[in-house]
Amino acid sequence: MTTSISVDPLRLSKPQDSSTYLAIRTQQGGRDVYSVRVPLLDLPTILPVPDPTNVDKDNRKVDRLHAKQFGQYLDAKKDWVAPALLARDTGGCVFEKVDEYGAVGYLSVPWAIGGISTLKTIDGQHRVLGVSIEKQRITDAVATNDREMARKVSPEKAAKLAEERKSLVDQMERLKNEYVGLDIYVEADPIKGQQMFVDVADNAKGISSAVRARFDSYKVANRTLSDVIDHPLLKGRVDAEQDRMTLKNRNLMGAKHVADITRAVIAGAGGRISKKAEQSLTDGEVIEQVKDFLDVISTAFVGLAAVTEDDPEADLKADELSMSQKLRRGSLLGSVGMLRVLAGVFRELREGDNPVELDDITEFFKRLDRHMPAPVEETSIWRTTDANSDFEPNASAPIMRTQNIVHLVGVITAWYKKPPASL
Numbered sequence: 001m002t003t004s005i006s007v008d009p010l011r012l013s014k015p016q017d018s019s020t021y022l023a024i025r026t027q028q029g030g031r032d033v034y035s036v037r038v039p040l041l042d043l044p045t046i047l048p049v050p051d052p053t054n055v056d057k058d059n060r061k062v063d064r065l066h067a068k069q070f071g072q073y074l075d076a077k078k079d080w081v082a083p084a085l086l087a088r089d090t091g092g093c094v095f096e097k098v099d100e101y102g103a104v105g106y107l108s109v110p111w112a113i114g115g116i117s118t119l120k121t122i123d124g125q126h127r128v129l130g131v132s133i134e135k136q137r138i139t140d141a142v143a144t145n146d147r148e149m150a151r152k153v154s155p156e157k158a159a160k161l162a163e164e165r166k167s168l169v170d171q172m173e174r175l176k177n178e179y180v181g182l183d184i185y186v187e188a189d190p191i192k193g194q195q196m197f198v199d200v201a202d203n204a205k206g207i208s209s210a211v212r213a214r215f216d217s218y219k220v221a222n223r224t225l226s227d228v229i230d231h232p233l234l235k236g237r238v239d240a241e242q243d244r245m246t247l248k249n250r251n252l253m254g255a256k257h258v259a260d261i262t263r264a265v266i267a268g269a270g271g272r273i274s275k276k277a278e279q280s281l282t283d284g285e286v287i288e289q290v291k292d293f294l295d296v297i298s299t300a301f302v303g304l305a306a307v308t309e310d311d312p313e314a315d316l317k318a319d320e321l322s323m324s325q326k327l328r329r330g331s332l333l334g335s336v337g338m339l340r341v342l343a344g345v346f347r348e349l350r351e352g353d354n355p356v357e358l359d360d361i362t363e364f365f366k367r368l369d370r371h372m373p374a375p376v377e378e379t380s381i382w383r384t385t386d387a388n389s390d391f392e393p394n395a396s397a398p399i400m401r402t403q404n405i406v407h408l409v410g411v412i413t414a415w416y417k418k419p420p421a422s423l
Contacts, residue, residue: 019046023107025095032186034095034107035084040074041175043124044132046109047087048117050125059125059197064133067126071134075171084181085124086200088193092118093184109184119184122197131175138172220278220286221262227287228258231294233304236312237324245336247329250322252307257336261343265290269344270406293346296358297339300365303331303372332372332382335397337405344409349416356416364416367423381422386411 021036038046050056052064074080097105110118121128145165149158187193229238237252239245245253253261266286267273273281298308310323321329328334342365349356349364371381374396378384382391382398390398390408398408415423 017113018108018110020106020108023095023105025097025103025105028185032095034089034093034184034186036107036109036182036184037179038182039176040131040178040180041135041172043085043128043180044135045111046117047085047119047121047124047128048112049132050121050129052129056125059121062125062129064129067129068133070127070130071137074130074134074175082127082180084183085127086122087124087182087184088120088122088196089184089186090118090120090190090193091186091188093186107184120193122185122193123200127180135172135175138168138175142168142172219259220273220281220283221259221266224262224283224286224290225255225258227283228262228290228294229255231291233294233298233308234258237307245328247325250312250316250325252324252327252334253336253339257339260336260340261293262286262290264340264343265293265347268347268406269340269409270402289350292358293343296346296362296365297333297342300362301333301369301372303327303333303369330374332374332376332397334374337397337400338372341398341405341408341412344405345412345416348409348413367419368412371423381420384422385420 019038019042021038023034023036026033026035048056050059050062050067052062052067070082092110094108095105096108097103099105112119142165145161145168149161149165153161185196187196229235234252238258239249239251239254242249242251242254243256245251245257263271263273266281266289267277298304304327307323307327312322314322316322324334332338346361349361373380375394376382376391376396378393382388382395383393387408390404390411392399398404
């Protein structure tokens with residue numbers, strides 16, 4: 001008996017080596033530019049995945065940790081945001097217009113197979129590698145989960161594994177269903193391609209730490225910034241853009257420095273606020289503790305009290321200095337490093353089951369006030385005690401290395417119970 005088998009060849013998958021996207025074609029710098037939106041999961045397929053151990057001659061070396069952190073960011077932040085990637089087409093993309101002007105059409109983009117790619121990344125290497133790492137992490141985790149499920153496990157364990165697998169599958173689905181922009185520049189000349197990379201790098205304006213402190217809401221020290229700088233000592237005296245306080249800057253400090261002081265009050269002068277603390281601390285608690293510190297130093301130190309009473313909006317003559325500038329020129333208190341140290345001392349005295357009262361810390365700091373003139377002299381308390389390793393001769397600020405800041409905090413904190421004779 002002969003059985004007839006009917007096979008429909010139209011239902012069979014054909015070999016595929018490209019992806020097609022809806023694209024807008026425009027011009028920039030005399031080149032065609034295709035603007036598309038691609039699924040995150042497509043990035044390692046159509047763009048070369050960079051090798052952290054191998055520097056691409058047309059690009060910079062990638063940092064695997066930085067790339068991995070982008071993948072973690074995608075996983076942790078459902079409201080993630082990222083700019084469009086930039087790539088160069090060396091001649092492999094095919095555009096098929098669908099309108100009479102040729103501005104809209106289908107763009108066929110070849111896959112990067114076996115290390116060969118017609119697309120070259122101009123900007124976005126870490127995002128490509130980050131998605132690749134995240135994809136592999138999820139794939140490996142699903143395989144591990146399936147091996148565990150194949151064993152004899154308790155119903156409770158099986159339910160937990162099933163829940164974990166669903167979470168992993170959902171993570172992979174997000175990579176499939178969420179899109180990122182990709183601008184593809186048509187440029188076959190490799191020399192001009194290298195110049196494109198340089199031009200992009202040269203024209204990119206990096207974000208300052210001060211600006212990051214203002215807008216990065218993931219960190220409690222940044223998130224509470226707007227409330228903290230409302231304190232009378234800081235109001236109108238915080239530079240929103242600059243990280244360095246020059247002699248010409250009439251502000252007391254930058255936004256980054258306020259965040260540094262906040263961290264010192266909460267976690268110590270050399271510490272970071274842990275993820276656990278970030279989750280457990282309320283913004284209100286942080287704001288209250290930092291404002292308590294600012295109240296204490298504004299009362300204890302004459303120079304800071306004068307800054308508080310100064311009008312930050314006053315029009316100054318060309319040769320007239322603000323109180324913040326005067327403080328910076330003649331007092332250690334004009335140094336953000338010294339304020340960080342005092343914040344660390346404040347934190348140490350307020351820690352534990354028996355925190356020192358705020359009034360007592362104020363009185364202690366008042367005793368330090370007469371030792372604040374700068375530059376420090378060889379006969380000063382900063383050069384004749386255990387603090388001498390933390391100050392250079394004629395310094396106007398402590399040495400800013402973390403180990404010196406932490407050591408100085410310990411020295412001053414010890415003075416509260418056992419002050420030197422000169423104090």
